[in-house]
Amino acid sequence: MAVLITTPSPSLSPPASSVGVVGWLKQNLFSSPVNSIFTLAGLYLLYSVLPPLISWAFFQADWVGTTKEACTSNGACWVFVGVRLNQFIFGFYPQSEYWRVVLAFSMFAGLIGWLLIDRTPKKGLVGAFTVFCYPIIAYYLFYGGAFGLPVVETYKWGGLMLTLILASTGMFFSFPIGIILALGRRSSMPIAKLISVIFIEFWRGIPLITVLFMSSVMLPMFIPENMQIDKLLRAIIGIILFQSAYMAEIVRGGLQAIPRGQLEAAEALGLSYWKSMGFIILPQALKLVIPGIVNTFIGLFKDTTLVLIIGLFDLLAVVQAAFADPKWLGFSVEGYVFVASVYWVSCFSMSRYSQHLEKKLHTGHAR
């Protein structure tokens, strides 16, 4: 008698070794003998580096106190950083005037936040305020000399504050110069093109250090004798010239990505060169290069450390100078780790933001 089974027998479950934790381990860590060796080596590396590092930085570290004597355990002595934190942030800025710096930076953070976050109203107005009014306000807050604020000479500026001022001023001024240079490089006027190319290639071809040396040594010779340029201003001029060449190349990349039809359409509508650039080409091109601009800003932010070579006290220089304090000898590792983490957190979050932007702006081409 034949038996007819119409229901299919249930499919077998996959072998235990290819699903769940074991399967994941087998597939991702131990897929072949060579891979297993690599995995074990990696694990050993982690084992030999991480636990001592964590216990040095956290479990065995000293956090509270005011003197070197508070550091009794074997770990890091964060007391050193804590005691000098004000100096690391404000340099030699007078303590009674700290509020000005804090106010200026919180205003800046507020404005930038307003501009970056989606769905905040009146972006145009806030943007115009940031570009045209805020720099003047910030100048008077930092330097003083008006509205009853006492003058704080620039040699007293230092620390994180100086780093941020250098990076943001450099960025702020190099942006329009960079746009003009990029337009010049793509211009049909041969002389304008030639001058832009020479300018861009010259500044991109030399290291920032020589630019800073030049601005600190040669700039005083270029101006009439009765004029004096502040040391900080000289460094900023150097940074702006250097940065605008890089900015020009970034903007040029964006300009090249805009199809020719856009310009032709603008011309067909009867728009002049500047109108077609300002209303048609640049808005599209600049939107494309925002991630690139953020990336150059990250580079500039890291490069501001070089000003210590011409004797300005940025964050790294202030920390480096603190090592020489006879009361706090031998804490250089803590100092470097502190500076590194400040830079790392800022740069890493900026680069993440730029990647996020890249994804957000990459519309229409996604398949």
Place this chain on the structure above:
Amino acid sequence: MSKSSQKQRWWNNAQYRSLFFQVVLVAMIVGFFCFIGTNTLANLEKRGISTGFGFLSLKAGFGILQSLIPYDESYSFGRTFLVGLLNTLLVSALGIFFATIIGFTVGVARLSNNWLISKLAGVYVEMFRNIPLLLQMFFWYFAVLRTLPSPRQSWTAGEVAFLNIRGMYLPRPLFGDNFGFVVWTFVLAIVATVFIRRWAKKRQDETGQPFKLGRVAFGLIVGFPVLVFFALGSPLSWDIPKLQGFNFHGGMTVIPELTALVLALSVYTATFIAEAVRSGILAVNSGQTEAASALGLRKGKVLKLVVIPQAMRVIIPQLTSQYLNLVKNSSLATAIGYPDLVSVFAGTTLNQTGQAIEIIAMTMSVYLVISLTISGIMNWYNKKIMLVER
């Protein structure tokens, strides 16, 4: 057909306009340079500094920590320029070498199918990329190399190489009289390999028969010189550093400044190279790999003949700009006292002579020449491997 009714005003003519703009531009630039030129001359005269390159033949009178060519206080400022230049080239070459090795390894490791390895490579890239180079340099120099033990308690590798606070001491090769022959066979083997490669390619193009070039080349380039070396009775000995009194004598000394600089430069630049390599490999369409496998190529051949040549097209331009950055960044040496061009020439020499304009101009032109040369070579190579389109 009607004649154009309105005659165009000349100031609305695009040609005249662009001419006018350019004349104004040139006038502005010439004016600017005249302005700084007259100021500079006036300032120089006021300070009593003579212009010109005559100072290059004056006696320098200061010592330099490390020099690849004979140098002491009695040499001229022109010589200090040369010493600084060679030191810059040395550190750049070493940096490029190590950065390329680390960068390619990490870039490939980041794409590994081993989860742990790819994550570790990612951590390496994200960590060192986001910390300023100068800070890394200071860390290696002041926090690591300055805290090494004294010469008597040196760390040693097999009693031939030593590491202490004064530097790294390595055995120095002493070449015998006949060692030149080994070098010549090596050069000869390379030339022969180039010719064999040409012949092999031609044969494969004509007959389709592949030629196992790798083994032959290895035998020629490595095996042949080794044979000659032993046939001549090993004309090479090593000068091993020895502790005498408070310091090591003999051997080869690598000053800690150089070690810190090369370490920081290569670790930092390698992160960018790793990203370039990764993006290059990811840019190769997976269809290419699949098509190659479908043709029956083995995994190694797929990599060598299909993936790498295409990935290189993406990698090379980025690699070039990283090499350029490394050369330019090597000028940070001045911050830790390694005697590179900027430190020796734009630093000490400038302070001693006060010839700011000449010295800064010379320093800048060196970097410009290096930058233009490297980008020129790389552009040539890039053109060679570029996609040939109809």
